[in-house]
Amino acid sequence: MAAHRSGPSAFTIASILGLSRPEQRSNMSIPYRPWADVPSTQNCHTVTADGSLEVAAEEEKSAITAPVESCRRTLNWYIGRRPRTAFSSLQIEILESVFQVNSYPGIDLREELAQKLHLDEDRIQIWFQNRRAKLKRSHRESQFLMVKKVISGLQGRDQQ
Amino acid sequence: MAAHRSGPSAFTIASILGLSRPEQRSNMSIPYRPWADVPSTQNCHTVTADGSLEVAAEEEKSAITAPVESCRRTLNWYIGRRPRTAFSSLQIEILESVFQVNSYPGIDLREELAQKLHLDEDRIQIWFQNRRAKLKRSHRESQFLMVKKVISGLQGRDQQ
DNA sequence: TTTTAATATAATGGA
């Protein structure tokens, strides 16, 4: 509480509200939301970077929801949570095919994917994290079912 | 409250608990849950009718989760809601392709689909209902966006 | 890893 850092303009309105430029922010307590760099209401119908055009097309769906996404993004900026990115089916397909070969892609491969799929590298990283978790979960589940099957098999034999 | 119907055995324990056979049930107030006809614990690992075998294969996924589904089904029976059926991707694909041609299939077509896809006819019916709702929703949404676009266009011109 | 929460959609009930 009482510990404040020395330096110029530590308590400006802008810094308190978290509105300073990234390079000016102190490195703690105020989360940096780079996805909220939507300058004004005018851009509320620009296309988001997510389902972008070159890879997928992904007809109607993204074309219709993209502006909504963008506005919701502005809203979520206030709430403080990154708006959930919706991957296109082609993006998923490619990510999946990479995952089959390598479920722990290094930074270089992630960057390459990011560029090719028009996604941030950290979106890719998170995706692989979640994908690995999913795989693990399904393994656990099938093991559980195996055990259960054995048990119910024993019960069946007893009842015969 | 005080009005009770005449007839034989109107107040047996079975009827009060809703355990009578379908043809014996009075036609009001107690919902009939035919999907809950799981006789005993033994059948807890039988394969459900849902993702069934001939149409799709739909490898690992349904093979792994089917037993879980079945048990959850037993659980949901107590809760009283039909367990959510997970359509296979092939089933969806076919339903979608039919929907494009005819979004109001008659009973005959529904029955045919039911047979081909190994689903109950009323699952098909519900699917088309929900699908139509989805379509309508997307229409509404795109209209809304069109209006919004016009409005923000006007604003932009004012600000120029 | 676990938890939270956003989204999609199957199921229900009422008109």
Add this chain to the structure above:
DNA sequence: TCCATTATATTAAT
């Protein structure tokens, strides 16, 4: 049948 609503499954984000 449509509509509004609820429940649930998946999964991005923390």
